[in-house]
Amino acid sequence: MLIYAKQPIYYLINRYPQKIKTLYLAKELEKKEYSRLMKMGFEIKRIPNEAAVKMSKNANHQGFLAEVEEYSLHDYQTFLDKEFILVLAGLTDVGNIGALIRSAYALGVDAIVVTGVKKLNIEPILRTSTGALFDMPLALQHNIHDLLNDFKMSGFMSYGADMGGVDIRDTKIVKKRVLVLGNEGEGLSGRVVSKLDNIVSIKMSHDFDSLNVSVAGAILMDRMRYE
Numbered sequence: 025m026l027i028y029a030k031q032p033i034y035y036l037i038n039r040y041p042q043k044i045k046t047l048y049l050a051k052e053l054e055k056k057e058y059s060r061l062m063k064m065g066f067e068i069k070r071i072p073n074e075a076a077v078k079m080s081k082n083a084n085h086q087g088f089l090a091e092v093e094e095y096s097l098h099d100y101q102t103f104l105d106k107e108f109i110l111v112l113a114g115l116t117d118v119g120n121i122g123a124l125i126r127s128a129y130a131l132g133v134d135a136i137v138v139t140g141v142k143k144l145n146i147e148p149i150l151r152t153s154t155g156a157l158f159d160m161p162l163a164l165q166h167n168i169h170d171l172l173n174d175f176k177m178s179g180f181m182s183y184g185a186d187m188g189g190v191d192i193r194d195t196k197i198v199k200k201r202v203l204v205l206g207n208e209g210e211g212l213s214g215r216v217v218s219k220l221d222n223i224v225s226i227k228m229s230h231d232f233d234s235l236n237v238s239v240a241g242a243i244l245m246d247r248m249r250y251e
Contacts, residue, residue: 025091025092025093025094025095025146025147025150026079026080026089026090026091026092026147027089027090027092027147027150027151028076028079028080028083028085028086028088028089028090028151029083029084029085029086029088029151030086030087030088031154031155032150032151032153032154032155033047033088033089033090033155034088034155035154035155035156035158036090036092036155036158037061037064039155039158039159040158041064041065041066042065043092043093043158044064044066044090044091044092044093045066045067045090045091045092045093046066046067046068046069046090046091047061047066047067047068047069047088047089047090048069048070048071048075048076048079048088048089048090048091049068049069049070049071049087049088050070050071050072050073050075050076050085050087050088050089051086051087051088071089073087076089094146095146095150095157095158095162097144097162097163097164098135098161098162098163099163100135100137100163100165100171100174101174102161102163103134103135103137103161103163104174104175104178105178106134106135107134107199107200107201107250108132108133108134108201108203108248108250109133109134109135109136109137109175109180109201109202109203110124110128110133110135110136110137110202110203110205110241110245111136111137111138111139111168111171111172111202111203111204111205112124112136112137112138112139112205113139113140113168113204113205113206113207113212113213113216114139114140114141114206114207114210115138115140115141115205115206115207115208115237116141116207116208117208118145118148118149118152119148119152119238120208120236120237120238121138121144121149121152121153122148122149122150122151122152122153122154122157123152123153123238123242124136124205124237124238124241124242125149125153125156125157125160125162126152126153126154126156127238127241127242127245128160128241128245129153129156129159129160130156131242131245131246131249132245132249132250133160133203133245134161135160135161135162135163136160136161136162136163137162137163137164137165137171138162138163138164138165139164139165139166139167139168139171140166140168140207141164141166142166143164144162144164168204168216169215169216169219172202172204172216172219172220173219175202176221178200179200180200180201180202181198181200181201181202181221181222182201182202182204182219182220182221182222183195183197183201183202183203183204183220183221183222183223183224183244183248184203184204184206184212184216184217184220184222184223184224185203185204185205185206185211185212185223185224185225185240185241185244186206186211186212186217186223186224186225187211187225188223188225189222189223189224189225190222190223190224190225191224191225191226191227192224192225192226192243192244192247192248193227193247195222195224197247197248197250198250199250201248201250203241203244203245203248204216204220205237205240205241205244206237207237208237224244226240226243226244
């Protein structure tokens with residue numbers, strides 16, 4: 025699996041160097057830093073910028089590319105003993121998914137389940153999460169209804185995000201909780217809403233349609249932290 029750009033690659037260098045197979049450098053580094061990297065245990069190859077552009081398919085690689093271990097998806101049933109789960113219902117934009125993974129890791133979410141899609145494109149999600157995906161257990165489960173039933177039977181309270189919901193600040197948050205975010209265009213389906221225990225929203229200070237799902241998700245995750 026190939027990733028590129030400085031931030032996600034340095035996340036792995038500093039936390040999981042063993043997951044890097046080959047580091048490709050298309051820029052010069054300070055001698056001290058290059059010497060440090062040479063001692064990390066992975067192969068380093070210098071390549072011309074033209075090769076880096078081709079490998080990254082014309083994306084902004086910032087001079088850093090790396091071949092890394094494949095990411096292994098988890099079984100969501102291993103999450104049933106955790107406390108704070110994020111469920112992404114039908115989200116398709118890898119930028120939003122990556123941003124939500126990054127926020128979830130920062131805000132104390134224990135695991136994430138993606139539902140409503142058949143396949144995940146892990147490489148761009150890993151890049152947009154800036155490497156945080158390697159610290160966040162992620163599962164793929166197509167049928168959200170089975171998922172919600174299993175979490176409910178395991179003692180979780182579910183909270184779905186919708187503009188017509190109760191202000192999150194006025195909602196009691198329990199310790200075993202699931203936050204469900206709908207897709208970018210249509211939000212949560214009526215069938216999913218009917219299975220949830222609570223429908224919550226973010227009260228706006230001004231008349232405004234809605235927030236991007238990754239921004240709204242981060243706000244809700246922060247307000248659902250259990251101290």
